[in-house]
Amino acid sequence: MDIKDVFSAQxxxxxxxxxxxxxxxYIPAYQRHYSWDKNKISRLIEDTCHGFSTLVEREDAxxxxxxxxxxxxxNMTTVEPAVKGEVPAKVMxxxxxxxxxxxxxxxxxxxxxxxxxxxxxxxxxxDAQDWIHDESMKVVNRLGKTFEEDTNLGDDLFRYYPRMIRSYDDSWSRKQKTASYISPxxxxLHEYGNxxxxxxxxxxxxxxxxxINFDKDRYDGLKDARIAIQKIIENITKNNKSDERLEVPKFDLIMESTVFQNILIRTEVPDNVHELLKSDNKRxxxxxxxxxxxxFVLDRIAITIVTAKNEDYAFDMFESLNTTGEPLTAFETFKPRVVYSEKLAEYKSTPSYSYINQVENYLESFAKTKDKQxxxxxxxxxFGLAERGKSLSKRLSEQRxxxxxxxxxxxxxxIEERRDFLQHLSHNAIFMKKVxxxxxxxxxxxxxxxxxxALLCIDFLKKLSHTITIGLLVRYYSQVMKSDAESRNEAISEFISVVKAVTAFSVLWRSSRKTTDGIDSIYRDLMYSGHSNSDGSIKLEPIARHRNSLALPKADTLKKALIDKLKEKGGISCKEDWVKQVSYNPIYSTKSIVARFLLLASAHDNVIDESNPGLTKIGKKGVLPLFNFRTWNDDSSQTVEHIAPQSKSTDWLATIYESPDTINKLGNLTLLPSLENSSIGNGSWQKKKLMYKILSTETLDNLNQLMLEAKNEGMIISESTTKILDQSSYLPMVKSIARVEGAWTKEIIEERTVxxxxxxxxxxxPWLNIEV
Known part of the structure; x- marks a missing residue:
């Protein structure tokens, strides 16, 4: 294939x-309607005026x-509707x-x-006026040919074809009964030509x-544009100096420059016209x-015409040129194919219309063009992952x-298969909008x-920016959306189980290594290929809709596959394996949101371990219910606090800083509200320990006693910090830290991490059905 066969530029x-x-x-249906405002129109005409003025001095302007x-x-593949035998010979x-x-x-x-x-x-x-008339009509005739073409045949008003029409709204035809021109x-062009x-x-x-009975507002943009252009052309005609942006050459210079005249009208202004122009009549x-x-507009406004072989090449070219226009999204270019497939007349009564509407409701919620794109x-x-297990890039051409x-x-x-595709896309859009x-x-x-x-897990995955999981979650969410009253509860149960399993797998994986370590590839493999282990005891069909002709895999089967992935690729076959890997990992520096999730999970329903100062242990169910959506989003657990500060200080033991990883391990972290975290800052262990005691005290009497102790020991607590401590809520998560006797050591950090x-x-x- 020669490159010249793909596109040409002239x-x-x-x-x-x-x-x-x-x-x-021909304007395809997916193109936006005319939307240029006065500023954009003015800019184009101002640029034209600049060239017009420059031509007086430079003949190549x-x-x-x-x-x-x-x-x-x-092949007229983009022309819809097309009247056979009536379409122009060359449709662009x-x-x-x-x-x-x-x-x-x-x-x-x-x-x-x-x-x-x-x-x-x-x-x-x-004679002088007759000459001006002839030159005027020459350019009038030329202008006329730019906006309509005389086909020399057909019904009186319809032998003239508008130069530009729009798909679905318009049809070229020489016959009145088959011609249609209702786009703006x-x-x-049809009405003005007539x-x-x-x-x-x-x-x-x-x-x-x-x-017509629909969408009359779309004509307003073109009407307003015409009015704006009329005013600007009037200013150019009269050389109105009030509009300084319009560079119009002095008329004397035009009359003096025979080169200028020959370039634009291919002759020189005769003497009798020069005499006529000396009159006071400016017309x-x-x-x-x-x-x-x-x-000048006709002959000296230049454009480069890039003609592509097909739509795909054309859009590739559009992206590569990085034009100033706003690129159409993949969905905007796709929607007309759906309308065409369903037939225009029936489209609004089909399920496809509802599915497309749901997608548009999501995308139209973004006001700015960039946000929408x-x-x-x-x-x-x-959706590429959910539908086909396909990894798509951000390139518009690939998505289209x-x-x-x-x-x-x-x-x-x-058509039902196509509608299933659209339904799945709409469920993906609903998930993105609501969840x-x-x-x-x-x-x-x-x-x-x-x-x-499920709320807690989804919120965590979202804040983790773990977008690779969306495709998988959408598959089970779609089952809920499609379910009837009889199957609804089972579909919901499956979705919740999958959300928990995905969250558990991602947390265990991300917390046990310093990088993402190929987790995206694991999810892509599950979507595209499914999973089976070496002995055949686990068989997970591909999860992507189009990759699996069978029913969507059960949540329990997915859990088995995820456990096998942990063993096979993650080196985690039991709790001890995972704890060991976590104990080596500076989790805060790799992903602090994962650390926050683990800290909250570990604090749920725990109590002080009296025999091991600084540590906690499992308590009775309900004793400290923290692992829930409310606490996850409460200010009390919003920030991860370093107990020994990240910056090395003489107030802390040097052994803590021998390895740069130690301070970022789980054992040196806790959760605090943002104000309290800022207030405590990088103080000494003595000061921080007192702060933790104050924050975890259960009565006001104890609070006042602790503040007095601090003052007696010469510890200075600022007025702003005192106010924050007075107003702070009870924070049980730091109580165990406040129980540590003596110095905060590397050994305590290691024990606490484990x-x-x-x-x-x-x-x-247990979210992966692993017994504990």
Whole structure:
């Protein structure tokens, strides 16, 4: 394959591109409607005026307005609906540049109208005025060919084809009964073209929206743009100095420069016209000025036309060029395929419409374009894993291709399979909107699932940014969404079990190593290939929907596979293996959120171990219920506090700092509210121990006694810290630390690390059906 067969690039003027015989410009359905505001329109015309003014001094002056990316649709695959035998010979489907092209077409129609009306008021019996009239009509005729083409055949008003129309809304046809122009640009060009050829064309065109029953607001953008362009063109015509941004050359310079005149009108202004222009009537000067400007627009506005072989190559080109336009998301380019598949007339009554709406409800919740693009990318990446076990990148072209190919892989006759695909996508979007919210502080909405432990786990995974798990969770969440009253409870139970199992596996894995160590690959393998062990006793089918023709694997089977992964790849076959690995790991420096989760789990329902100062042990059920969503999100457990501070200090034993890992191990960490953590800071062990005593005291009398002891021992506690301590809640998690006698040592840190890991295991391991 030659590169030239994939795409070609040609520089062209507006005239050369828009007036190519038999060419129609086609806006696919996924393109956004016209949305340029006054500022963008002004910028394009200002750039044009700059080039226009520069031409007086430099005969090579042009205005370059960027690249247009299009597909030459030789097989009419993008034209829908298409009237057979009526489609232009060359259809160019616009992938990038429709906003600029629409603006140029609007400018050309406004120039066409202004010049034609002004020329109609000239006296043709006067030779000088007759010359101006002829030059005016020359450019009027040229402008007319840019926004419509005469096919020389057909019903009176319909032999003229608008140069640009939009998919679904419009159809080119020479016959009135099959032609349709109801999109903003299609309708406008058709209506203005008819007006310009009518007997009342000397009157101003009044643009009226078509008589339809839907979405009339989309016409407002084009109407407003036309009004803005009319005002700017009027300022150029009259050389209105109030708009300093418009660089219009002095008329005397235009009249003096025969080079300028020959470039734009291919002749020189005759002497009798020069004489006419000396009169006080500015209308001749104004008309000539706008005639020159219109010719500059046609011949000296330059664009590069990149023509791609197909849509995939066109979008690749669009991304690579990094144009200033806002790229369409993969979903925006995908939706029209669904509409086409379901047939436009029936689409709104199909399940696909509901599924697409659910996806749009999620994506439209993002007000900023960049946020919406990022949300779409996250959605499709997670859906790629859930649907096919496929690892997608953030490249738009890859995501577009995935949606297109996956959807169209099912034969068009098998519409239910395509709808199943869309339903799964919609469940993924609902999960992202309600459960895996972009705001990490927002509480996940698991309805109709009621489970505190599932809330805790989901919130932890979300704050861990453990997005690799979304695809797997969505598979079981989708089962809940699809379930009926009879199967709902079982589906919910399965989902909760899976959430707990995934959380347990990820916590045990991440806490036992300094890096992620391939955990993403493990989840991808489970989605794409499933898992089976060497002796065949464990058989997990692929979890991705399209990879598995059987029922979704049971949660218990997934748990067995995860346990086997811990043994096979993680070197963890029992509690002792895991505790040993955790005891070597500086967990705070690898992932502090994992440390916070383990600290909270280890503190749940524990009591002081009186025989081992600094340690705790399992107590009676309900004695200290901490491992829940409320405590996880309560301020009391929001920050991880280093007992021996990270910065080495003479107030602490030097042995603690012999290894840089020691201070970041579990045994040197605890949980504190953010204010208390900041207040305690990097104080000495003596001061911190007192603070822990104060924070874990159960009565106000004890609090006052401890504050008095501190004062008697000469310990200075600032007024702000005193206020924080007075107002702080009871914090039982630091009580055991306050019981340590003597110095805080490396040995205590090591012992405490092992004990915390042991206690956490007893709460987390059962989520994988591991007996403790």
């Amino acid at each position: 520089p062209k003027s507006v005239w050369e591109y828009l007036c190519e015989n038999g060419q129609g410009l 042009i205005t370059f307005i960027g690249t247009i990316i299009a597909i030459h649709d030789m 489907t616009i992938i990038d540049g429709q906003q600029r092209l629409t603006t140029i077409l609007l400018i050309n129609t406004v120039l066409h109208e202004e010049i034609k009306i002004a020329a109609s008021k000239l006296d043709r019996n006067d 640009i299609g309708h406008y 007006h310009s050829r009518s007997t009342n064309s000397k009157d101003k065109f009044k643009y009226e929206t078509p008589n 001749y000067e104004n008309l000539l000025r706008i005639v020159f400007f219109a010719n 990022d949300a779409t990318s996250r959605l499709i990446i997670s 291709r995935f949606l297109k190919d996956s959807y169209e892989e099912a034969d068009v006759s098998n 895996w919210t972009i705001d990490k502080k927002e509480k996940p909405d698991l309805s109709p699932i009621e489970s505190d432990v 004990r915390i890991a042991d206690l956490a295991w007893q709460h987390i391991a």
